[in-house]
Amino acid sequence: MAAVKPISNEPSFRKSVDLMFDRAVGLMDLPPGLKEKIRVCNATYTVRFGVRLRGEIRTFTGYRSVHSEHMEPVKGGIRYSMAVNQDEVEALAALMTYKCALVEAPFGGSKGGLCIDPREWDEHEMERITRRFAYELIKRDMINPAQNVPAPDMGTGEREMAWIADQYARMNTTDINARACVTGKPLHAGGIAGRVEATGRGVQYALREFFRHPEDAKAAGLSPTLEGKRVIVQGLGNVGYHAARFLSEEDGAKITAVIEHDGGLVDPDGLDPEDIRQWIAVHGGVTGYPGAQYVERGEVLLEAECDILIPAALEGVINLSNARRIRAPLIIEAANGPITSGADEILREAGTVIVPDMYANAGGVTVSYFEWVKNLSHIRFGRMQRRQEESRHQLIVDELERLSADQGTGWKLSPGFKEKYLRGAGELELVRSGLDDTMREAYQSMREVWHGREDVSDLRVAAYLVAIERVAQSYKAKGL
Ligand SMILES: NC(=O)c1ccc[n+]([C@@H]2O[C@H](COP(=O)([O-])OP(=O)(O)OC[C@H]3O[C@@H](n4cnc5c(N)ncnc54)[C@H](O)[C@@H]3O)[C@@H](O)[C@H]2O)c1
Numbered sequence: 001m002a003a004v005k006p007i008s009n010e011p012s013f014r015k016s017v018d019l020m021f022d023r024a025v026g027l028m029d030l031p032p033g034l035k036e037k038i039r040v041c042n043a044t045y046t047v048r049f050g051v052r053l054r055g056e057i058r059t060f061t062g063y064r065s066v067h068s069e070h071m072e073p074v075k076g077g078i079r080y081s082m083a084v085n086q087d088e089v090e091a092l093a094a095l096m097t098y099k100c101a102l103v104e105a106p107f108g109g110s111k112g113g114l115c116i117d118p119r120e121w122d123e124h125e126m127e128r129i130t131r132r133f134a135y136e137l138i139k140r141d142m143i144n145p146a147q148n149v150p151a152p153d154m155g156t157g158e159r160e161m162a163w164i165a166d167q168y169a170r171m172n173t174t175d176i177n178a179r180a181c182v183t184g185k186p187l188h189a190g191g192i193a194g195r196v197e198a199t200g201r202g203v204q205y206a207l208r209e210f211f212r213h214p215e216d217a218k219a220a221g222l223s224p225t226l227e228g229k230r231v232i233v234q235g236l237g238n239v240g241y242h243a244a245r246f247l248s249e250e251d252g253a254k255i256t257a258v259i260e261h262d263g264g265l266v267d268p269d270g271l272d273p274e275d276i277r278q279w280i281a282v283h284g285g286v287t288g289y290p291g292a293q294y295v296e297r298g299e300v301l302l303e304a305e306c307d308i309l310i311p312a313a314l315e316g317v318i319n320l321s322n323a324r325r326i327r328a329p330l331i332i333e334a335a336n337g338p339i340t341s342g343a344d345e346i347l348r349e350a351g352t353v354i355v356p357d358m359y360a361n362a363g364g365v366t367v368s369y370f371e372w373v374k375n376l377s378h379i380r381f382g383r384m385q386r387r388q389e390e391s392r393h394q395l396i397v398d399e400l401e402r403l404s405a406d407q408g409t410g411w412k413l414s415p416g417f418k419e420k421y422l423r424g425a426g427e428l429e430l431v432r433s434g435l436d437d438t439m440r441e442a443y444q445s446m447r448e449v450w451h452g453r454e455d456v457s458d459l460r461v462a463a464y465l466v467a468i469e470r471v472a473q474s475y476k477a478k479g480l
Helices: 012-025 032-039 086-102 123-138 158-171 198-212 212-219 238-250 275-282 298-303 342-351 362-379 384-407 415-423 427-452 459-477
Strands: 043-053 056-068 074-081 108-115 148-150 230-234 253-260 263-266 293-295 308-311 330-332 353-355
Touching: 012 056, 012 086, 012 108, 012 342, 032 148, 032 459, 043 086, 043 123, 056 074, 056 086, 056 148, 056 263, 074 086, 074 158, 074 362, 086 108, 086 362, 086 427, 086 459, 108 123, 108 148, 123 158, 123 427, 148 362, 158 198, 198 212, 198 238, 198 330, 198 353, 198 362, 198 427, 212 308, 238 275, 238 308, 238 459, 253 275, 253 298, 263 298, 293 298, 342 353, 342 384, 362 427, 384 415
Parallel strands: 074 108, 074 148, 230 253, 230 308, 308 330, 330 353
Antiparallel strands: 043 056, 056 108, 253 263, 263 293
8 A cells, every 4th residue: 555645736745844834934023034044954965875785786875964053963863765865854854953942952953864675675784784874974974973863763763773873883983972873772772761662652742731731622622631532543663653552551542543554454442552563563564454444545544533643654644635534633743744734724724733743753852862961971861860869759758657657647658669669760760751841841832822822823833933933042142
């Protein structure tokens, strides 16, 4: 099954992002030259390199685009897909600039991509290709802890990030900060607890925050709780799988449909994301999955009735060809750019509430920021804080134990409380609470603009307004 293709008269992904930017910046009082400076992509590097594979030299094309260096390093994932092209990396790099500004991660925006179908190559071949691509970027300072720090995106994960980190370390043997050259690494290679699932976790926190405000839920015609909500997820990869799992296991939402590259699955009583993920790992897709109704043209499920639609795969899947048939009252853009600018307009007019990508999937870059700081500080994250926290918590626990031992109080501490309470300052807990705080604060900043300005009617334009204002402040502070 192919993705829903934007119809030919729609602007490209890059243009679509620019149109959304223009809609917001038109409401701002900034010098025209500064608006233009923020909008344009600073530079895009294209590399073609050869790797000897299976007895012949194969040439690959890759990109690293830097959208904005108002803060350095710049940050953004590396994508492996046959659809990667310059327009796409530039659009994704621009979104990274706005995303980092919105969640106040102190980075400029960047993105990379390699035209490759990872399923075509075995692990050893993937390592050689990745190391060679990394070599090309490292020698031009396009991977560097102080200048440009990649992370995983579609088609890449911890494995590729570990190879990139090792390649950088080999080429920069005296750089004590080498590990901070890339984030999303495995724990044993300098990664941080909770990074793998961070983007999906962020989607969950974003939805929790949305439903914490009854007026916001009401704007979508929904009751203010995630419990029992019918959710459709497109793409059961890193982001979609974790979001689906957390929402169903921890918030009582029902995953009523899942859309994958080879079709869709439906069960009005709720699907089990973990079980489907295991099936996909073995069979390469959802085809043949026994536990649900199979739909060959999975993309039609984007139009099915539900409460929350989570596109978590590709860009441009909701476009002029299907926007009028979308029935979800609330869409949260877990993927980057899943709604084209034309479809965005149709959906807004129809009253659909859209939680925009730059906020919805910012969990990844937020936890990447924690990982980068951890690598630069050369201390296990949480270790210092833990000492302080532990002594404070110890005082509380001692007091509770004293009261518990006092017959007169009539209550007892439950078994294991002390251990559980004192454990609460570990790395994973710090990462989760830091992510939760970040998602809450970013939502508040967007929400204030959404509800506070008469000329703002949607969350996307509100998010752009907050982000552009912060980028503009940085440029002004630099004297531009
Ligand atoms: N990984 C991250 O931390 C991260 C962070 C921010 C944003 N994102 C964005 O989230 C999206 C997904 O990224 P990911 O890391 O989960 O990628 P991934 O490669 O782990 O998963 C993508 C999933 O989409 C499926 N898919 C591919 N084509 C499809 C189609 N036509 N219809 C339905 N499903 C299809 C794939 O089979 C796969 O399961 C991308 O837009 C990416 O830029 C990812």
